[in-house]
Amino acid sequence: MKMALRACLRTKPGLTALLSQLSCSGHAAARRAPALVAQRSSSSTSQKIKVDFDQSSGVAVMHMQSPPVNSLSLEFLTDVCIALEKLEMDKSCRGLVVTSSQPKVFSAGLDILDMYGKSPEHCAEFWKAVQEMWLKFYGSNMITIAAVNGSSPAGGCLLSMTCDYRIMADNPRYSIGLNETKLGIVAPFWFKDTMVNTVGHRATEMALQLGLLYSPAEALKIGLVDQLVHEDQVLTTATETMTKWLAIPGILNISYTCHFFHLWCCNLVCTICSCVCQVIAAKKIHLSQDF
């Protein structure tokens, strides 16, 4: 699925242009961007994202370092998107491993504090940034591997699911899943679609209806993650796995099918509608709070 989307993006410049208009790169571009320099290994850092790029292997490692729990705030999402955009533009970068520098947590999902009591404009910007992160990872030209070295609820799980492969720390204290229902929130349909593409319809229905968080062993069983390793081994296993993937001839050039392209278009159209609805809703809430 991910590869099909990637191929769509590569072969449909019009779609790419549309996406870039839709995306929040406007505000992203205004911010500082971690630079990638042409040397064997480079390291670039924004406040919340550190990228180590090994030019000899063509593999970058993105460390999320937004304490305490890598919650996805507007600022953090913007940094992630900028870093990803930079890597995407560097054609020598063929693989990306995403991991966390925070102990015990990969990402706590959307930053709840960034969604509450904020202006409609902020909410719209925030929501656009969430969608941009999803689009950028899902449509990435690189092979992406999530090194899930801690808990990964809700938006954190979404982030990992947009990657081609997930390796999780085998620690029963960690959990992963779309738990929005338990928080009284409905997971957006594109969260749902991403999970369907990962674990199938029935498992997704159960997961979303009950707001399930899975232990690593349970997650492996339903295919939400692909591999469990000792937590000390998550990152090294991810880079080893990346080497194997990148050795496959043409891995970055898998052709797409019409079915996937249609699904992609549907998702895009629905996303626009959902975005408009969110803004309208936000405005209504804002108005009702005034009375």
Ligand SMILES: CCCCCCCCCCCCC/C=C/C(=O)SCCNC(=O)CCNC(=O)[C@H](O)C(C)(C)COP(=O)(O)OP(=O)(O)OC[C@H]1O[C@@H](n2cnc3c(N)ncnc32)[C@H](O)[C@@H]1OP(=O)(O)O
């Ligand atoms: C009307 C228009 C609206 C437009 C805007 C759009 C809004 C649309 C809303 C719809 C969104 C739907 C999709 C939602 C997706 C989400 O991702 S929602 C977020 C769900 N996340 C969670 O449920 C995670 C909750 N956190 C945890 O389970 C645990 O914290 C952890 C991640 C497992 C880590 O546990 P532990 O190591 O024990 O740390 P804690 O002590 O629990 O936490 C440390 C501090 O971090 C704060 N924190 C935790 N999670 C978040 C978070 N998601 N956002 C912000 N802050 C978080 C926590 O409060 C602690 O803070 P302090 O108490 O200050 O230390």
